[in-house]
Amino acid sequence: MSDKTGNKPIDVAVGILMKPNGDVLLGQRPAGKPYDGYWEFPGGKVETGEAILDALKREFVEELGVHILSASQWCGVEHVYEHAHVRLHFFISREWRGEPQSLEGQAFAWQGVVGVSPLLPATIPLLEWLDQLRYP
Numbered sequence: 001m002s003d004k005t006g007n008k009p010i011d012v013a014v015g016i017l018m019k020p021n022g023d024v025l026l027g028q029r030p031a032g033k034p035y036d037g038y039w040e041f042p043g044g045k046v047e048t049g050e051a052i053l054d055a056l057k058r059e060f061v062e063e064l065g066v067h068i069l070s071a072s073q074w075c076g077v078e079h080v081y082e083h084a085h086v087r088l089h090f091f092i093s094r095e096w097r098g099e100p101q102s103l104e105g106q107a108f109a110w111q112g113v114v115g116v117s118p119l120l121p122a123t124i125p126l127l128e129w130l131d132q133l134r135y136p
């Protein structure tokens with residue numbers, strides 16, 4: 001659905017890498033992007049004609065040098081920011097190849113109980129759902 005300004009949502013593929021102990025990987029948005037310095041799960045915009053899972057895999061290689069081997073679609077969230085109307089497609093991956101590297105100069109951190117802050121507003125509600133999944 002379009003928002004009040006008639007803008008169509010932008011699809012964004014977002015990945016939650018989850019270790020066997022439940023730790024998840026967060027990254028900090030680099031300088032120059034909207035909400036720079038905010039923490040998020042890695043990912044990015046889906047390109048025209050691209051499958052969402054392919055976008056997820058591409059972003060992880062570009063940003064972190066990580067090859068996602070399998071991922072399951074988890075949930076979707078829509079959010080209207082002042083800069084964009086986004087439709088976030090969250091995936092959970094427990095199988096990947098490679099150690100995350102900071103290829104775009106961003107900070108990243110493995111977190112159990114997520115303690116990094118601030119988080120992107122649309123991502124905040126996810127943490128409670130994620131904890132229900134990780135620590136039932």
Ligand SMILES: Nc1nc2c([nH]c(=O)n2[C@@H]2O[C@H](COP(=O)(O)OP(=O)(O)OP(=O)(O)O)[C@@H](O)[C@H]2O)c(=O)[nH]1
Nearest residue numbers: 012014033035040041042043044045084086120122123
């Ligand atoms: N990756 C990611 N993006 C999120 C999350 N939560 C959330 O609201 N977003 C929003 O989704 C959009 C992602 O776009 P982006 O600017 O990071 O995408 P990109 O890497 O393709 O950027 P580019 O425009 O520089 O190519 C942003 O508007 C961001 O605010 C999240 O947890 N992870």
